[in-house]
Amino acid sequence: MTDEPRLSAQDIIEHLTPVLSLRVRIRAVTTLLAGVAGAVFVGTLWWSEPGPLPGRTHLAFALFVVFCLAWAAYGGWLLTRRVxxxxxxxxxxxxxxxxxxxxxxxxxxxxxxxxxxxxxxxxxxxxxxxxxxxxxxxxxxxxxxxxxxxxxxxxxxxxx
The missing domain is CATH 1.10.287 (Helix Hairpins)
Known part of the structure; x- marks a missing residue:
């Protein structure tokens, strides 16, 4: 008999399954949350502006919302990667x-x-x-x- 510790089936599976490092997971969650928060903030600011806005202002707000959503999507994509x-x-x-x-x-x-x-x-x-x-x-x-x-x-x- 050996003195080596026995690994459970779950331990073996966890060692076989690639996972993101803690640093990458933190970065992904931060990016996802920052993107969503930015989109909500800019979207709320855009929606709550009084009176009619010039076209360039609508364009600027739309671009900022799109880029915030792009960062949120990037964070979500990064969280789903297991390779x-x-x-x-x-x-x-x-x-x-x-x-x-x-x-x-x-x-x-x-x-x-x-x-x-x-x-x-x-x-x-x-x-x-x-x-x-x-x-x-x-x-x-x-x-x-x-x-x-x-x-x-x-x-x-x-x-x-």
Whole structure:
């Protein structure tokens, strides 16, 4: 007889089933809750505005709600994953951030032009945000490619 502890069937199944790390689960729940809270907050603010709003204001509110819902969907998707993601989550998050930065910069620039306040500051600040999120997209794709190359080296198979 050996002194090794016996594993129950449930213990064996839990070791076989891939699960998200605690850090990834916390990040996913935080993203999901922040996205839902943001959508509810912006939607309530939009709905409660008195009087008729200009079209660009409706567009801005709609964009903010869409991006909040995109983050909520991303958090929900991340929570449902039970397989290695190979940094796919980072790639998706970076693209959501880039899309939000570009859309926000466009809306702010259009508003600045329509008000006649000059577009310099809007383009500079928006350009900085776009540049930062573009760097995150490039970094996320590079990280994913490195992980996939490493997996291929170790297993001899490719993953998409």
């Amino acid at each position: 290695p993601l190979f940094a796919t989550d980072r790639v998706i998050a970076a693209w959501i951030g880039l899309a939000a930065s570009l859309a926000t910069m466009a809306v702010v620039t259009v508003v600045a032009v329509q008000r006649g306040t000059g577009v310099g500051l809007a383009l500079v600040v928006g350009g900085l945000f776009v540049a930062m999120t573009l760097a995150l997209v490039v970094r996320a794709h590079a990280r994913r490619a490195a992980l996939l190359r490493r997996m291929h080296e170790l297993t001899g198979r490719e993953e998409r």
